[in-house]
Amino acid sequence: MSTYPIIVITGATSGLGQLAAIELAKRGAHLVLTARNEKRAETTKNILEDLVPNPKVHFFFGDLSLMKDVGRIGNEIKANYPKIDVLVNNAGLHGFEQRVTSEGFAEMMAVNYLAPWLLTHTLLQPLMNSKNARIVDVASEASRNHGKLKLPEDLTDTSAFTARGSSIIYGKTKLLNIMYTGELGRQLDGTGVTVNALNPGFNVTGLGRELGFSSVLAKILNALHIGDPRKGADIIIRLATESQYQEVTGGYFNVGTGRPIVPAYPGGDIIMQRQLWSATKELLQQKGMIE
Secondary structure, eight states: OOOSOEEEESSOSSHHHHHHHHHHHHTTOEEEEEESSHHHHHHHHHHHHHHSSSOEEEEEEOOTTOHHHHHHHHHHHHHHOSOOSEEEEOOOOOOSSOOBOTTSOBHHHIIIIIHHHHHHHHHHHHHHHTSSOEEEEEOOGGGGSOOOOOTTHHHHOOOOOOTTTHHHHHHHHHHHHHHHHHHHHHHTTTTTOEEEEEEOOSOOSGGGTTSTTHHHHHHHHHHTTOSOHHHHHHHHHHHHHOGGGTTOOSEEEETTTOOBOOOSTTTTOHHHHHHHHHHHHHHHHHTTSOO
């Protein structure tokens, strides 16, 4: 068996996930990464090999907007890795128009919330087998702009929205990340598995790639040293590895300082967190994604 920590990261072929993967590989981690296709995986593998001697990396392929793919990837990872030390749910999407997946879910809700929920659920046993595992969920302070939360309706809402209205939908998915992290922290109490969410700050990555001016915006922000993705990657790495977070669970932490943040209401509301958990579980059971 490998003595290296086995770290699963979603969305590691670009942006924050890729930066976190590089740093963790430098520290000797055995990386298990998800990718949409062979080309993106190959590019990431080449970057890792340029920067790290003999990196340990294994890719699993699928579309994280499709729950059948998420479940399959989870089961494939589980079959190959009976023990996982860290799961980083990093993949995220800010779409500027509504797209509905072939399974009938809104794409942003599927990628940003349902996928991490289902992947975590699928990998719980190997995480528990580690006796000392960590789950890290990339949320965002965009969660403060989330409109009104309606459960369970929001989970299946496929209403059209404009580019301007997209921010509220994105913010809502990130609020759900914080809420499910809180509930999962309580459910995993005593298992040796901790789970925490983080705000990576405003990052110049591929997240907003659908905006026509995003590359121009990225250049301006980079010139002003605003939105440095290395800072966002740093808080991911800290939550995944640092001893100060070893016993902490169900929290939400900030980029830069690494300090806890009080989430926007109802982010920290235990009753609402439980309601969200039940609604999500019931929805995925109805769709035959979980038992």
